[in-house]
Amino acid sequence: MTKREKTLKFVKYVVLSFLAAAAAGLFVAYFIETTGRIESEGLKISSMSFMQIIVFILQKYGLSMLRGAGISLYLAFVGTAGGCVIGFICGILTTIPSSKRDNPVKRAVLYVVRLVINIYVEVFRGTPMMVQAMFIYYGVKLLWGLNLENLTAGLVIITVNTGAYMAESVRGGIISVDPGQTEGAQSIGMTHFQTMLYVIIPQALRNIMPQIGNNLIINVKDSCVLSVISVVELFFASKGAAGAYYRNFEVYTVTMVMYLIMTVSLSRLLRFVERKMDGPKNYRLAAGDQLAPTSGMLSAPKREDVRDGR
Amino acid sequence: MADNSPVLEVKGLSKSFGDHEVLKDISFTVRPGDVTCMIGASGSGKSTCLRCVNLLETPTGGDILFHGESILKRGFKTAAYRAKVGMVFQQFNLFENMTVLGNCVSGMRHVLKLDAATARKTAVDNLIKVGMGEFINAKPRQISGGQKQRVAIARALCMSPQVLLFDEPTSALDPQMVGEVLDVMKQLASEGLTMVIVTHEMAFARDVSNHVIYMADGVICEEGPPEQIFKNPQNPRTAEFLERFIR
Numbered sequence: 001m002t003k004r005e006k007t008l009k010f011v012k013y014v015v016l017s018f019l020a021a022a023a024a025g026l027f028v029a030y031f032i033e034t035t036g037r038i039e040s041e042g043l044k045i046s047s048m049s050f051m052q053i054i055v056f057i058l059q060k061y062g063l064s065m066l067r068g069a070g071i072s073l074y075l076a077f078v079g080t081a082g083g084c085v086i087g088f089i090c091g092i093l094t095t096i097p098s099s100k101r102d103n104p105v106k107r108a109v110l111y112v113v114r115l116v117i118n119i120y121v122e123v124f125r126g127t128p129m130m131v132q133a134m135f136i137y138y139g140v141k142l143l144w145g146l147n148l149e150n151l152t153a154g155l156v157i158i159t160v161n162t163g164a165y166m167a168e169s170v171r172g173g174i175i176s177v178d179p180g181q182t183e184g185a186q187s188i189g190m191t192h193f194q195t196m197l198y199v200i201i202p203q204a205l206r207n208i209m210p211q212i213g214n215n216l217i218i219n220v221k222d223s224c225v226l227s228v229i230s231v232v233e234l235f236f237a238s239k240g241a242a243g244a245y246y247r248n249f250e251v252y253t254v255t256m257v258m259y260l261i262m263t264v265s266l267s268r269l270l271r272f273v274e275r276k277m278d279g280p281k282n283y284r285l286a287a288g289d290q291l292a293p294t295s296g297m298l299s300a301p302k303r304e305d306v307r308d309g310r
Numbered sequence: 311m312a313d314n315s316p317v318l319e320v321k322g323l324s325k326s327f328g329d330h331e332v333l334k335d336i337s338f339t340v341r342p343g344d345v346t347c348m349i350g351a352s353g354s355g356k357s358t359c360l361r362c363v364n365l366l367e368t369p370t371g372g373d374i375l376f377h378g379e380s381i382l383k384r385g386f387k388t389a390a391y392r393a394k395v396g397m398v399f400q401q402f403n404l405f406e407n408m409t410v411l412g413n414c415v416s417g418m419r420h421v422l423k424l425d426a427a428t429a430r431k432t433a434v435d436n437l438i439k440v441g442m443g444e445f446i447n448a449k450p451r452q453i454s455g456g457q458k459q460r461v462a463i464a465r466a467l468c469m470s471p472q473v474l475l476f477d478e479p480t481s482a483l484d485p486q487m488v489g490e491v492l493d494v495m496k497q498l499a500s501e502g503l504t505m506v507i508v509t510h511e512m513a514f515a516r517d518v519s520n521h522v523i524y525m526a527d528g529v530i531c532e533e534g535p536p537e538q539i540f541k542n543p544q545n546p547r548t549a550e551f552l553e554r555f556i557r
Contacts, residue, residue: 103384183366184403184462188417188469189393198416202407283409283448 031055045245053250061241061251068237069258071151075226075233076219079158084212086159087166090117091204092196094167095174117167124164130225133157137229154231158223162215169211173204206277213270217263234258315378316341317473317504318363318395322372325358332358334528336372340473340506345499347515347536348508350525351551356508357400359525360477363506364397393421396466400478402458404450410437410461411446414468422469429468436464440494456487460494467498474498476507512555516540524548 034055037043048056058065094117098110124132137153140146148156177200185195224235234255242251318340325333332355340346348356361367363374365381365388374381381391405413414433418424424432437443440460450458459479466474476495480488492514499505499518509515515522515536522539524532524547532545543549 178403178406180399180401180403181405183397183399184405186366186389187364187392187397187399187403188465189389189391189421190417191389194420198420199405199407206407279449283445283452285444286446 031058035059045247050250053247054254057241057245057247057251057254061237061244065234065237065241065254065258068232068234069262071231072220072223072233072235072259073262075154075158075223075231076216078155079162079219079223080212080216082155082159083162083166083215084170086163087168087170088201090121090163090167091170091174092193092201093117094171095196096192121164121167124161125168128225129157129161129222130228132161133226133229150229150231153229154223154226154233157226158219162219165215166212169208169215170204173208173211174200176207177203206274209270209274209277213267213274216270217266220262220266221259314341316375317344317377318506319375319378320359320363320372321375323359323362323369323374324371325355325362325367326370332528333362333369336525336528336530338523338530338533340504342472342504343502344504344521345519346506346521346523347519348506348523348525349510349512349515349539349551350531354525355528356525357477360397360475360506360508364392364395364475366397389421393417393469394472396469396471396474398459398462398466398474398476398479400481402450402455402462402482404458404462404465406450408449409446410442410448410450410453413450413461414465417465417469432468433464436467437461439467439497440464441490454487455483456490459483459487459491463491463494463498471503473504473506476505476509478508478510480509480511512540512552524551526551 030051034052038048038052038056038059043052045053045056093113096110098107127135133154136157137148137150140148140153174196181199181203182195185199190198223231223233226233227236227239230236238251238255242248245251316339320336320338323333323336324331336355336359338346348359350356358367362369369382376391376395380386381388404410405416408416411430411433414437415426415429418429418432419426422429434443434446437446440463442457442460442464445453445457445461450461453461463479479495480491483491488511492511495505495507495514496518507515507519516539517536519536522533522536523530524539524543524545526547532539532543532548534544538544539548540552540555543552
């Protein structure tokens with residue numbers, strides 16, 4: 001990036017942040033003014049305007065809705081992270097090569113493992129998360145007498161559900177990596193597990209970053225179905241607020257905006273992470289000091305810091 | 311190595327992909343310090359043969375012995391074997407997610423379990439040897455084909471292999487890059503590294519190897535010292551194949 005482009009980008013960000021701050025400031029001013037008026041004039045909700053109702057709802061239920069949004073994000077992040085872990089484990093297990101030369105026990109175990117993973121993926125991908133929530137939440141209660149906390153149950157369900165989708169994404173990510181990479185790793189004696197860990201997974205991870213981002217955003221929104229087992233996320237909190245004053249439209253306007261703010265900022269964040277993962281476009285030729293360890297100077301700088309463009 | 315017992319013995323090796331038989335009854339021996347070149351038309355089975363030796367393909371018949379031990383028997387430690395028998399590929403197969411240095415260090419760290427300082431030193435030494443010392447910070451996608459291949463050779467050398475297999479190392483390169491890679495290989499040959507090389511570089515095979523195998527249609531047509539193959543081929547098919555080269 002040239003200096004000119006960098007400056008332009010910086011100016012763009014400054015202008016945008018200024019506009020955002022101005023809009024926020026205006027709204028806060030309106031908020032304070034309106035709450036004052038509602039208080040002093042003793043306005044009834046039936047005689048308020050649309051914006052006044054929104055301010056009124058925010059004043060009464062804003063905090064609980066914010067808390068709900070926090071829970072939604074929490075569910076989405078934990079669910080996606082946990083789902084990725086499950087996905088990677090399943091992905092690695094399903095791609096273990098088995099040949100006729102392997103011993104029969106290993107092949108039998110692999111067969112069973114693959115079967116179990118397939119069933120897991122088909123069941124959790126093939127049923128609605130809302131139904132899974134009911135099924136698991138009330139199921140463990142009935143079968144094991146286990147009284148799961150609602151949020152814990154919600155976390156488990158969203159994780160297991162995301163895991164089923166991620167298992168397939170990861171499998172796709174792994175097979176999309178050039179088979180030559182596997183051969184290269186095997187040719188220096190890496191085992192399947194090492195090949196996966198050091199060579200394939202890092203590349204597969206980069207390939208499926210858009211998928212992970214997709215899942216994260218879907219989870220922010222779809223965590224709302226967990227309201228059926230009374231997880232107090234944003235939708236549940238909104239329902240409470242809407243029910244209190246019978247003002248659905250105004251409340252859900254606020255809810256919509258909150259969801260949108262979360263998802264848009266997340267998609268921006270993910271783009272940023274992807275760019276970071278790609279690393280710098282340029283590299284620096286190693287100068288003498290970096291090759292110094294050969295001459296016994298082990299105190300030479302350890303980090304090969306590669307700076308962009310310099 | 312003091313004794314001259316074979317490092318690798320290929321005995322009656324055969325390989326079929328379904329009904330298609332690509333290798334038929336291949337036998338040859340590699341002794342320490344040998345530079346064996348396999349030549350022949352594309353599709354004659356040279357690469358498949360080399361890939362069988364490194365177990366990237368599973369042979370369908372015959373046997374391969376490494377220091378007298380069959381590598382095809384059940385329970386053979388394939389990974390440990392591959393760590394001792396290096397391989398350099400036509401398409402380089404450098405790890406795209408690592409730097410040049412990372413490519414060389416990873417095998418020593420994770421397979422040989424060397425400590426970081428030793429691994430780094432060995433890696434840098436080998437990279438300097440192939441003339442890539444400056445590029446330790448570059449990613450594979452940022453360097454040229456010839457440079458990639460030299461890094462791939464350095465990566466294989468870092469494992470201190472007993473035998474190094476080359477699968478058409480210069481076939482994806484332009485003439486200038488071919489030169490830089492062949493120079494590195496010549497140097498390795500002069501240092502006494504045992505190598506098996508599948509190549510289309512006839513001049514290289516003639517000048518550097520001490521054993522040449524000519525393959526056609528999945529069988530070894532003729533093998534012997536380079537003087538015999540290139541100056542006085544016994545088999546008419548060899549003579550025909552090398553016609554343009556010998557003159």
